[in-house]
Amino acid sequence: MxxxxxxxxxxxxxxxxxxxxxxxxxxxxxxxxxxxxxxxxxxxxxxxxxxxxxxxxxxxxxxxxxxxxxxxxxxxxxxxxxxxxxxxxxxxxxxxxxxxxxxxxxxxxxxxxxxxxxxxxxxxxxRPGSASVKETELRVRLELRGLPAFAINYVVAGSAYDSRMEHTVDLAIAQYRVGLEYQGDQHRSDYRQYRRDREKLGAMAALGWSVFEVTQEDLNSAEALDRLAMRVACVIARQDGAEPRVARLTYARIADPRRAA
Incomplete structure (x- = not known):
């Protein structure tokens, strides 16, 4: 490991x-x-x-x-x-x-x-259920920017492949229908994987989901993550009317159980 x-x-x-x-x-x-x-x-x-x-x-x-x-x-x-x-x-x-x-x-x-x-x-x-260290990093770094807690490997109701296997999204804020997918190199180099990804994202978009794809280049750049966090915040703001913003929280802050409440 x-x-x-x-x-x-x-x-x-x-x-x-x-x-x-x-x-x-x-x-x-x-x-x-x-x-x-x-x-x-x-x-x-x-x-x-x-x-x-x-x-x-x-x-x-x-x-x-x-x-x-x-x-x-x-x-x-x-x-x-x-x-x-x-x-x-x-x-x-x-x-x-x-x-x-x-x-x-x-x-x-x-x-x-x-x-x-x-x-x-x-x-x-x-939290349990993460599929990779990169998904863990993505989730934690976005929570440090003030975004709500994400569901891990969330099953999207009503969205499935031709095989009837339900679509899942790596990270999701389900109430706002916003998701994040970490795309490793195999998602670009494997044509079948690429087609499956496009099919899934299209099906989820038809259900009103906003899904953002993230790569290692995004994780390497604090500015890129700030932009991603703001885009997610804007999706949320369109639905609840709040002002979109990116915060700077500490590990102590996101570890505090009172934050979730």
Missing amino acids: ETPEDLSDPGNAWDNAPPRANKYPRDVLHVVVRAFGERHALPGIRMHVWKGLTADFVQRFANGVQCLRPVAAWVSVAMDATMLQLIQIAESMERYGLCTLADLRAFAGAHRFHGKRRCLRALAIA
Whole structure:
């Protein structure tokens, strides 16, 4: 699954820097030990001390190798990952079946470790059901611009392919019939996929939906995301009469449960 290094691309470069931005070579093996005296200088290995490490944080494989449990591995990167990366990895761990967001919340709430507040804040924003780290990034970055919460992989009633499989949209604000689709390279290079996309967007437009397609180039540009957020805000404003605007919210703000209320 994804690691912070895998997510260090231009699309994440805008995000808040982690408390300690340690940069390791990508081929370094990270090892956790319980005490400073257990550390050794070995080529290709970076050793970290976790004084609170206990046996229930660890799983042992049949060959004797010991590894952190997924929930412990996630909190172990709390001080080296950005807030967006923590959210992306948490959702990814559930997507890959390693653990659930509820498992992460239970572990983070029950133990002491560096970065606990950051983890709890990330878990207040993370949601189940995302299909990719790019969809997570798109959703979070638009919520930071003041847009309402999005439904994930929303099924559009009354819209379907010829096979009768219902159309879904990556992110949706259903009450305003506005959706977002993240389009990876395969959506442009695969002709059949391209035709399916055009069919779906046409069917949804006939039902009154406004669907915006987003690419990596949009994620790489703060200005492009501002324009996208404003377009979505304008769709909403046409229906509820509010003045469209783009905000600048913090992670603490979008993690606050009072915001939804």
